Amino acid sequence: MSVNEKDVELIVKQILNQMGGSSALNTGSESGKSYSRTYGASVPEKARVAMLVDKERFEIKEFPIPEVGDDDILVKVEGCGVCGTDAHEFKRDPFGLIPVALGHEGTGEIVKMGKNVKKDSAGKDLHVGDKVVTCMIFQDDPEITMFDLNKQNVGAADVYGLLPDDDYHLNGWFSDYIFVRGGSTIFNVSDLDLDSRVLIEPCAVLVHAVERAKTTGILRFNSRVVVQGCGPIGLICIAVLRTMGIQNITAVDGNAKRLEFAKRLGADKTVDFNDHQGIEALTKAVEDSFGGHLADFAFQCTGNPKAHANIYKFIRNGGGLCELGFFVNGGDATINPHFDLCSKEINLVGSWVYTLRDYGTTFDFLKRAKAIGLPLSELITHRFPLEEINEALKTNLAMTGLKIAIITPPGR
Ligand SMILES: NC(=O)c1ccc[n+]([C@@H]2O[C@H](COP(=O)([O-])OP(=O)(O)OC[C@H]3O[C@@H](n4cnc5c(N)ncnc54)[C@H](O)[C@@H]3O)[C@@H](O)[C@H]2O)c1
Ligand SMILES: [Zn+2]
Numbered sequence: 001m002s003v004n005e006k007d008v009e010l011i012v013k014q015i016l017n018q019m020g021g022s023s024a025l026n027t028g029s030e031s032g033k034s035y036s037r038t039y040g041a042s043v044p045e046k047a048r049v050a051m052l053v054d055k056e057r058f059e060i061k062e063f064p065i066p067e068v069g070d071d072d073i074l075v076k077v078e079g080c081g082v083c084g085t086d087a088h089e090f091k092r093d094p095f096g097l098i099p100v101a102l103g104h105e106g107t108g109e110i111v112k113m114g115k116n117v118k119k120d121s122a123g124k125d126l127h128v129g130d131k132v133v134t135c136m137i138f139q140d141d142p143e144i145t146m147f148d149l150n151k152q153n154v155g156a157a158d159v160y161g162l163l164p165d166d167d168y169h170l171n172g173w174f175s176d177y178i179f180v181r182g183g184s185t186i187f188n189v190s191d192l193d194l195d196s197r198v199l200i201e202p203c204a205v206l207v208h209a210v211e212r213a214k215t216t217g218i219l220r221f222n223s224r225v226v227v228q229g230c231g232p233i234g235l236i237c238i239a240v241l242r243t244m245g246i247q248n249i250t251a252v253d254g255n256a257k258r259l260e261f262a263k264r265l266g267a268d269k270t271v272d273f274n275d276h277q278g279i280e281a282l283t284k285a286v287e288d289s290f291g292g293h294l295a296d297f298a299f300q301c302t303g304n305p306k307a308h309a310n311i312y313k314f315i316r317n318g319g320g321l322c323e324l325g326f327f328v329n330g331g332d333a334t335i336n337p338h339f340d341l342c343s344k345e346i347n348l349v350g351s352w353v354y355t356l357r358d359y360g361t362t363f364d365f366l367k368r369a370k371a372i373g374l375p376l377s378e379l380i381t382h383r384f385p386l387e388e389i390n391e392a393l394k395t396n397l398a399m400t401g402l403k404i405a406i407i408t409p410p411g412r
C-alpha cells in the first residue's frame with residue numbers, strides 16, 4: 001500500500017490530542033481511586049507485552065498487571081490482527097510512538113472486571129468469561145469524520161494499540177492481557193468465533209462502504225457490481241455484497257490466487273487485468289462478464305490512482321461508484337470529468353473507516369457470512385504466537401499472505 005506518512009501522522013496526532021496525553025497511572029490509594037471489589041478469576045501477577053522498542057524490533061516485556069478499578073476490565077488476549085498501520089509503525093515509526101504496545105484489531109476474554117461494569121457500549125450485559133473487542137471511537141471532535149458522532153449510549157473514548165507507552169503498559173492487543181479502562185468503547189461479541197472476532201475491524205470498513213454505496217439508491221438486489229482490487233479489503237467487500245444477496249459480482253485484479261479466492265467469497269466472474277491490454281480491452285472484459293452490460297455499481301478497493309481512473313469506464317451511465325481504496329494519500333488520479341463523471345451522471349461516494357453503528361452491523365454480517373458458508377476465516381493466512389511478532393510483521397510487509405494474525409495458542 002502506498003502511504004503518505006504525513007496524513008497518517010495527522011490522524012494519530014488527532015487521536016493523541018483527543019486523549020489529552022492521558023499517560024498518568026491512576027491506581028491505588030494515591031489517586032483516591034478505590035478498588036473495593038472486582039469480579040473474576042485469579043490472574044497471574046505479570047503479563048507479557050510485545051513492546052515495539054525500536055524500528056523493526058518488538059521485545060517481549062513483562063509488566064505487573066495493574067489493580068482492576070471499579071470501572072475497569074482486564075481481558076485475556078486470544079488474538080489480534082496485524083493492520084497496515086501496525087506494519088507502517090513497525091517499519092518507520094512515523095508517529096514517534098516508540099516505545100509502544102501496538103495491536104488494535106484484538107479480541108479476548110474478560111477475566112476480571114470492576115463492580116461498576118455492567119453493560120457494553122451497545123447496552124449488552126457484560127460478565128467475566130465474555131468475549132470482547134474494543135473499538136476506536138472519537139466522539140468529541142467534529143472535525144474527525146471517521147465516526148458517527150451522533151450515537152448515544154457510549155461513554156468516553158479510549159484507544160488501544162496506537163498510543164505511546166504509559167505506566168499501565170498493557171495498552172495494546174499484542175500482549176497476554178489488555179487493561180481496558182472505564183469508559184472505553186467495548187463490545188460483547190461472545191456469539192462470534194475467534195477468527196470472526198479478529199476480522200471485525202477490517203470488516204467494519206466494508207460494511208460502512210456498502211452503507212455509503214446504498215445512499216446512492218443504485219445498489220439493488222439484482223445489480224451488476226464490479227469490485228476492483230482483491231486484497232483483504234476487496235475480498236471482504238465481495239463477501240458483504242454476497243451476504244446481502246447480490247450475485248452479479250465481477251472481481252478485477254492481477255493476482256490469480258486472489259481472484260480464485262474472490263470466487264469462493266461470492267464473486268460470480270473474475271477478470272485478470274494481465275489478460276487484457278489497455279483500458280478498452282479491460283472494459284470489454286468487464287462488460288462481457290455481465291453478458292454485454294456495464295456495471296450498475298463499482299467498488300474501488302486498490303490504493304492505485306490509475307485504478308481509480310480506470311474504474312469509471314466499467315460503469316454504465318447513471319451508475320454508482322464507491323471509492324474506498326485510499327485510506328491515506330496515494331497520489332493524484334487523472335480522470336476526464338466530462339466523459340467519466342458529468343456526461344455519464346455517475347453517483348460517486350467516498351468511504352473512510354466506519355461509524356459505531358457499522359460496528360454493530362458487522363457482528364451480524366459475520367454471523368450471516370458464516371451461515372451461508374463463506375470461508376471468511378481463510379482470509380487469515382498466517383497465525384503467529386506472540387513471541388514471533390517480529391516475523392508476523394515482516395510477513396505482513398512482504399505481502400505474501402492476506403490477513404496476518406497473532407493468535408494465542410490453545411491452553412496458554
Ligand atoms: N476506506 C478505508 O477506510 C480503508 C480502510 C482500510 C484500507 N483501505 C485501503 O484499501 C486499499 C486496499 O487494501 P488491501 O488491504 O486490500 O490492500 P492490498 O494491497 O492487499 O490489495 C490491493 C489489491 O489491488 C490489486 N490492484 C492493484 N492495482 C490494481 C489495478 N490497477 N486494477 C485492479 N487491481 C489492482 C492488487 O493486485 C491487490 O490484490 C488500500 O489502499 C488501503 O489503504 C481503506
Ligand atoms: Zn486497523
